[in-house]
Amino acid sequence: MGDKITLNIQARDVHGKKVAKLRREGLIPAVVYGPGIDPMSVQV
Structure with a gap:
């Protein structure tokens, strides 16, 4: 459990069915x- 993972994320305004485009x-x-x-809400 000593491993650390860093993710680059951005806040997102797109919700619902529009996330299919993402x-x-x-x-x-x-x-x-x-x-x-x-x-x-974020996007990775």
Whole structure:
């Protein structure tokens, strides 16, 4: 469990069915969430 991975992400405004375009462009839509923070839509 000592390995660390760093991802380059960008915030995204595209939601719903429009994320299919992101996938065609080779991007991966995701949501970052956890205790004490608001959910954030991102693309990897």
